[in-house]
Amino acid sequence: MANLSVNIGSLRLNNPVLTASGTFGYGEEFAPFIDINRLGGYIIKGTTLNAREGNDYPRMVETPSGMLNAVGLQNKGVDYFIEHIYPRIQVYRSHLIVNVSGANIDDYAETARRLHALDRVSAIEVNISCPNVKEGGMAFGTTTQGAASVTRAVRSAYPDKPLIVKLSPNVTSIADIAKAVEAEGADSVSLINTIMGMSIDVERRRPHLSTITGGLSGPAVRPVAVRMVWQVAKAVKIPVIGLGGIMNGRDAIEFMLAGATAIEIGTANFIDPAVTMKVIDYMEDYCSRHGISDINEIIGCI
Amino acid sequence: MANLSVNIGSLRLNNPVLTASGTFGYGEEFAPFIDINRLGGYIIKGTTLNAREGNDYPRMVETPSGMLNAVGLQNKGVDYFIEHIYPRIQVYRSHLIVNVSGANIDDYAETARRLHALDRVSAIEVNISCPNVKEGGMAFGTTTQGAASVTRAVRSAYPDKPLIVKLSPNVTSIADIAKAVEAEGADSVSLINTIMGMSIDVERRRPHLSTITGGLSGPAVRPVAVRMVWQVAKAVKIPVIGLGGIMNGRDAIEFMLAGATAIEIGTANFIDPAVTMKVIDYMEDYCSRHGISDINEIIGCI
């Protein structure tokens, strides 16, 4: 059988399949459907320094081949995570990656610092790209300076362990942001986060979401995500993690051909909670059908 | 029956329904299916100073709820248009709007100048946002300076007649580009053009398009387009023309609620060549169901 393991900096994943933050809860929710230990890793909910209630309902609306969400980083804060959730989920042998958000640079750094102590957290993914919070979030992700300064602060608060920075697609040149983040010592970039969108109920003449705008995810965004992964993979030397609309194994391979070393599965978990396992199966099958002995061979090979 | 007529600068449209450039040929192609004279106006193929062969085949691939195209502005040049096509299509009473592209600023200005002489051309739409040509095209549309300089040059070459500038969605802040264009005297902005995307044939391990990347259109992009129209409508005083994924009357009204004074129908023409007529019918019905006597009342009313 082909080698599926890939490296994200010093982090060795058994296979390229990760889960996307905010779409996989804390992993536990999917235990009835999949073998979590079989995942390359799992990225859990966006975590912030302090607890956040998130945005008002309605937070979700379906769109053609996708959905808009405006969850707004609801979570109980990093300390609650460390005390109550971490002890519960560290039983999984798969790599646990925590997604980190913040309203300002200090929050990001402090959250990262507190997570640094946890042995079973294999890496953090810093979300500089959330379109659903008023302060911070996406603002950092849309300028090279903003992206660089968050990365710099987190890097020094979170030394020696793998640091992934998650990029916003809502920019003119995502490759420039990626280069800025690489220059500050990120070990990897993941992309894309959601694309800012909006939907209106024409009968009631008001937006579907309480926040008016929200983040678009799902297969609708896949062509944009693949293009961005391809652009970024050509621009940086660090490994790229690709996501955005991956619904099945074919889509996952598409991202790897475009240049992704690993991939994340997001919205697809809502449609089929067992999709991650099927993607791993497909990768094995794809490699054997194509006579590929090591999946690393196909990364960026188009 | 409600008033459906709207004004784009000095241009009075009988109703807000236009067709999107590159998706409606020269109008004639749709004569078997619709009454072209009933359209608010029709925007025809991208026209350049010199003839262009466009990109190599394959130029199109289907994506979830959308398609990528890489036509690359194939057309026979403005002089051929003036001599051979204009005489034929000027029989339609509906407003004829010519979409103009160029590889450099002089080309844009010269094309606009030659079209200025044509009485039956009611307006031009300047495409500073085509992702499918190597030189020019999108490059102008992604910086405020680029957008401003094209607009300035075209404005002086095309005085006194309605000038619409078509914006690229592939930017961090489309509202800033819109403001730059407004400041240079554009009478209206239309948005969005296609979003740059990419799709890979995983079995053959090569891109589906000859140009690798292409422009995404269709309902997949609608949430992004509605959001951008909403942002731009709040940022400028000139009328906004909304498009991107409009498939039916509901979608058209969604753009108007978001702030569009008129709308364009693009990819939907491929699915149903009679869609434009159905959208006009829907607007009439919507107004009567909602007790709206003038469709202008709903523009930007969310």
Added chain:
Amino acid sequence: MKQVKDFTIIENLHINDCYSRMTLTPADGAPMPEMKPGQFVQIAVEKPGVFLRRPISINDVDYSSNRLTLLIRKAGKATECLIGMEANQTLNILLPLGNGFSTDAPAGSRLLLIGGGVGVAPLLYLGKELKSKGFNPEFLLGARSAGDLLELEDFRAIGTVHICTEDGSEGIKGFVTAHPALNSPYFRLYCCGPAPMMKAIASIARDKAVDCEVSLENMMACGLGACLCCVEKTVKGNVCVCTEGPVFNIKSLTWN
């Protein structure tokens, strides 16, 4: 244990243009998981324009025949497609989801199950369960008109049924909130229906200090507590309706 399973449609009975009652059985013949009244399922609907699964209440369960019954109202594309499906077709279903109604009460308690429109769906299975626990559940069912009263005979087979219709074509004319049955002393009210109706019932329950459970229909994506899209504001803050609900005691809600 939650699972994703293919089900075969045994019968899809069109009650009228807007409703159908669908009976299903696992395609692989395996016994269905245990389900509680008030829980729901998430159905994958193969239809252009439908992307997410759709949540539908468990209307009835028969373990002996290994059958699940759903009651579906046409609300849009997905439900229209479901109503149009035929016997022998297959549906992929995620189940069972959510918490379910409380079925414990002091022996002999009077319990009123109030349903409006398709909101009666979870009350059939709840009524049967309560009956099997020795209670004599009563029902208060409301609908636009007589033709929208669903599964009336099934409810009558369980207990007393009080009826309201907006047009007066059956039972008392008006909304359920005006029905005299509500003046009787109940131990607990259960309510499922349109939000305004549930809020009105909740307010009556609060006034009378009667225990009251409502079943919410917030928009859902995952149904598993993973996406946090379906939240309702409660005294504990925002909680997921798909896992901590859909049934809530009105005491925990912030309706006022």
Added chain:
Amino acid sequence: MKQVKDFTIIENLHINDCYSRMTLTPADGAPMPEMKPGQFVQIAVEKPGVFLRRPISINDVDYSSNRLTLLIRKAGKATECLIGMEANQTLNILLPLGNGFSTDAPAGSRLLLIGGGVGVAPLLYLGKELKSKGFNPEFLLGARSAGDLLELEDFRAIGTVHICTEDGSEGIKGFVTAHPALNSPYFRLYCCGPAPMMKAIASIARDKAVDCEVSLENMMACGLGACLCCVEKTVKGNVCVCTEGPVFNIKSLTWN
């Protein structure tokens, strides 16, 4: 005149797992527009994951019974869905599209119609038309194996049929390009099939200086000449296959 019309499926004959032959009639009973051999239709397929219409050749037309026949090969989602459809279901069809084959030739001309796989589709109607004009068209049909030879009896009813199969299970073993029939002197070759086959036939025709028309299957969006997606490079530059084709005389193509 081009039109968009609903058609009712009269029969959908499953030739085997991969092919079906579908007979349709306008749902409104109105007479079908006039169609030429080599023209095609664009079908709207209501299936998740299918967005654009799909181009399918006109396999046969019977004006007296007002019926249109299509031959469909499973290539992906849309064609699979079409093959699975049943009588009485409705399809929305845009038709007729494209230019069609030339059917004029000096009286008594020998004409060879060469088809590979589902590429035989337009040749049936073409053969009938040529026959009705007084020619004796011959056919050279190729397929992977005997089971993939479609509508053989219909072709035989029109004229001589030469056969090649890759596995030798019927006719001569090998590709059509190796068939001895090609050594006969024809006035014109018509060819529809996979691109490599059409290119090989074109090259033979060029060598022998025989007139040759091929029918291309470029990817299409609009089918109306409006989007410029389906272009083929010709001696005149890029032209739309959907309007200036799908049939091209090989003289106008830049194949070499």
